[in-house]
Amino acid sequence: MRGFLDWAAMGGYAAFVWPAYAVALIVLGGAAAQSWHRYRASRRVLDRLQSSGR
Amino acid sequence: MLSRLANPARFMRLSRAVLPVLAGATVAMLALGLYLALFVAPPDYQQGESVRIMFVHVPAAWMALLVYLVVAAASFVALVWRHPLAEIAAQAAAPLGAAFTLVCLATGSLWGRPMWGTWWAWDARMTSVLVLFFLYLGYIALVNAFDDAGRGSRAGSVLALVGVVNLPIIKFSVDWWNTLHQSESVFRAGGPTIDPSMLWPLLVMALGYLLLFAALLLVRMRTALNEARARALMMSAPRRAREAAPAQATAVLR
Numbered sequence: 001m002r003g004f005l006d007w008a009a010m011g012g013y014a015a016f017v018w019p020a021y022a023v024a025l026i027v028l029g030g031a032a033a034q035s036w037h038r039y040r041a042s043r044r045v046l047d048r049l050q051s052s053g054r
Numbered sequence: 055m056l057s058r059l060a061n062p063a064r065f066m067r068l069s070r071a072v073l074p075v076l077a078g079a080t081v082a083m084l085a086l087g088l089y090l091a092l093f094v095a096p097p098d099y100q101q102g103e104s105v106r107i108m109f110v111h112v113p114a115a116w117m118a119l120l121v122y123l124v125v126a127a128a129s130f131v132a133l134v135w136r137h138p139l140a141e142i143a144a145q146a147a148a149p150l151g152a153a154f155t156l157v158c159l160a161t162g163s164l165w166g167r168p169m170w171g172t173w174w175a176w177d178a179r180m181t182s183v184l185v186l187f188f189l190y191l192g193y194i195a196l197v198n199a200f201d202d203a204g205r206g207s208r209a210g211s212v213l214a215l216v217g218v219v220n221l222p223i224i225k226f227s228v229d230w231w232n233t234l235h236q237s238e239s240v241f242r243a244g245g246p247t248i249d250p251s252m253l254w255p256l257l258v259m260a261l262g263y264l265l266l267f268a269a270l271l272l273v274r275m276r277t278a279l280n281e282a283r284a285r286a287l288m289m290s291a292p293r294r295a296r297e298a299a300p301a302q303a304t305a306v307l308r
Contacts, residue, residue, distance in 0.1 A: 011103035013102060016164045016165065017107055020165065024110040024114065028263075030153075031150060035270045039277040042276075
């Protein structure tokens with residue numbers, strides 16, 4: 001536990017290191033989620049159009 | 055006409071096969087990169103643990119530049135050869151480039167505060183990267199600003215090509231001007247000046263970012279082709295199509 005707390009404190013720079021990793025995760029993860037969500041939506045619409053005749 | 059259709063069809067087949075592999079490699083590489091960055095890499099003798107910000111900041115900066123090159127190259131191909139996949143690629147890549155640039159700016163600010171004593175300075179490096187961010191946003195806005203999609207694409211392509219002059223300015227800003235930002239320490243004549251114990255985690259993270267970009271680029275290009283296909287189907291069978299896919303389809307198809 002002590003080791004973990006030491007690590008998480010980042011030598012006193014926790015207030016800068018963790019937000020930096022959080023920003024990267026949120027922005028890039030958000031881009032991935034949005035891309036995937038929109039892809040699924042486009043697939044659904046296309047499937048429905050193609051199954052309705054032709 | 056046939057060859058114009060054949061290429062997107064081949065792209066759909068190939069990307070479908072490649073995507074699961076790319077996605078797996080992306081997750082593995084980012085997991086390894088984070089492990090190396092947070093647990094294995096040593097603290098810097100001057101910057102202490104704050105140097106770990108480098109592992110999310112520097113690869114984002116590299117990707118910000120690389121993705122812009124992809125957008126510009128694809129725009130060039132779109133303008134000169136009118137290849138149908140080129141403008142789709144450029145438009146799929148641009149928001150990803152903007153995301154990497156945003157990560158670069160935000161993490162740089164979080165690193166600058168403890169190391170330089172300021173969140174931001176209007177020096178050449180930071181200002182030119184901010185301009186890159188606005189170039190991405192401008193490109194995205196311009197492409198969507200026209201009712202005629204073809205005109206929007208062409209206007210966007212021209213802007214993307216003009217914006218290329220910003221890339222060498224960013225790259226060499228730290229040599230040409232006295233910037234707060236340090237000069238290049240990886241891609242320089244005479245080899246990297248960064249210790250291998252930090253260089254390796256950095257390169258693994260960079261590869262993870264690159265794979266992420268490649269995977270998302272394919273996903274976004276497939277989305278654009280699906281949407282174009284759906285639009286074409288709606289045109290050819292308007293009533294039946296609208297009955298089949300009412301609210302959602304019109305939302306996606308604008």
